[in-house]
Amino acid sequence: MRADYEALKPCRANYVPLTPLSFLARAAAVFPDDDAVIYGSYRATWRQVQARIHALADSLRARGIGLGDTVSVICPNIPQMFECHYAVPLAGAVLHSINTRLEADTIAYMLGHADSKLVLCDSAFAPLLRAALALLGRDIPVVDIIDDQAGQGPGFGGDDYEALVAAGNAGFAGVPVEDEWQAIALNYTSGTSGRPKGVVYHHRGAYLMALGTAAGWSLPQRPTYMSIVPMFHCNGWNHPWAMPIMGARMVFVRDTTAVKMYEAIRAHKVTHFGAAPIILQMLADAPKDVKGGFDHVVNAFTAGAPPPAAVLEKMRALGFEVMHVYGLTETYGHVTQCIAREDWADLPAEQQAEMAARQGVGFPMLEAVDVVDRETGAPVPEDGETQGEIVMRGNVVMSGYYKDAAATGAAFKDGWFWSGDAAVKFPGGQVKIRDRLKDVIISGGENISSVEVEGVLFRHPAVALAAVVAMEDAKWGEVPCAFVELREGASATEAEIIAFCRERLAGFKCPKAVRFEELPKTSTGKIQKFQLRARLSA
Incomplete structure (x- = not known):
């Protein structure tokens, strides 16, 4: 390379570490008085949202949260969860969004493995978090998120999210991101093992993911985005970091029922949302008096499992333009898209x-x-x-x-x-x-480890061998089906096995059917799952 080119070096004028936190500052400057957040009767502009986020970040710092600390959040898709996607990294910390559908044992493992220093918890999940902390065997400070519109209870009764926002300095600049490789989020995925693995995202990846999403989805200026993808799934497919780029209006629906979603689409003229195929099916199969009533195109991303072609056909007839996308937790969410030719x-x-x-x-x-x-x-x-x-x-x-x-x-x-x-x-x-290639069952967008379910089945006193495979389901796409070989002289019913699992697993992980039979094995005793799958499709 010519020396003249080599002499040109990065400096503060021509190089800034990439971080999606910059999108918030731009949105507040370009769209200060435009609606940013809509949740029931609650409205907040981009200027107001920025002030709340910076105040919360300042309060987190005052509580001793520093660079590289893990802050866990267990909360549905409401404005506070969106704010945490900026406030936690602005404090220099790493955001760990917890799947609200998991059981206490797995949550306890995550909190310990993630080295969580603080938990922000929606009060509806306080009993679940209490059970997890009891299993963990050590205390972690908890901040209650009280959702007044949902009529939730008092939570842990200690520190309150809104009190932290009120006490913080809205002018707090945030901890500078000196290295774009710095971790911004930690997400857990089950994969094929019984225990989940922690997937680390960095600021650079989140920044580029957000920009690429805006470009690949052809997002217009000021779209109206309905937040349906759970923010504990790949940080909502990174959509919380993408929407400020275009100054979006974000509509939050805590309970993702067909009635609530159609109401939001009509009332706010929703133009974009992301969702698993199970949500699309819910919208497509809603009663006639629930769906419809809008005359604009609604654009949807769908991922989590291959969507049934029949569902895509129904959605298009209803006025939805659905794009199928694909990715994994390890890729920040969707990284491929099916572009119509x-x-x-x-x-x-x-x-x-x-x-x-x-x-x-x-x-x-x-x-x-x-x-x-x-x-x-x-x-x-x-x-x-x-x-x-x-x-x-x-x-x-x-x-x-x-x-x-x-x-x-x-x-x-x-x-x-x-x-x-x-x-x-x-x-x-x-x-x-x-x-x-992995023995993962994807049910309604949720990953289920067959190994984890089998581990529970093996604890039943009547079970000698067990194997869990995916069974087709009209509603969820796939559900777990358990093949069980009983111990000699032992007995059990399908209902007993399912009830046993429900006491030890999240509901969506439990087998929906149980077959009692001798399991096919190789000469070394390995169970041949392909034969079990074939039996289900026969």
């Missing part, structure tokens, strides 16, 4: 829906995505038949697994992140998942 327009509606169910091509913020042969690493041909594994590379791939170097090394190989999902490629590079 012009030549699809002449196809029958059913065939168009089939095409739209593909995982598609990479978003602008993803450097590369491919389907490769697992043995050779060579790309598979674009024939729609040859199966390989989806691999990805780019700035929106996680930093790694928290405190798990072995798992990080296994995920990163030959310059790629290996997804564990088996897929094929069509002409033009369109990707479509054929099967999952």
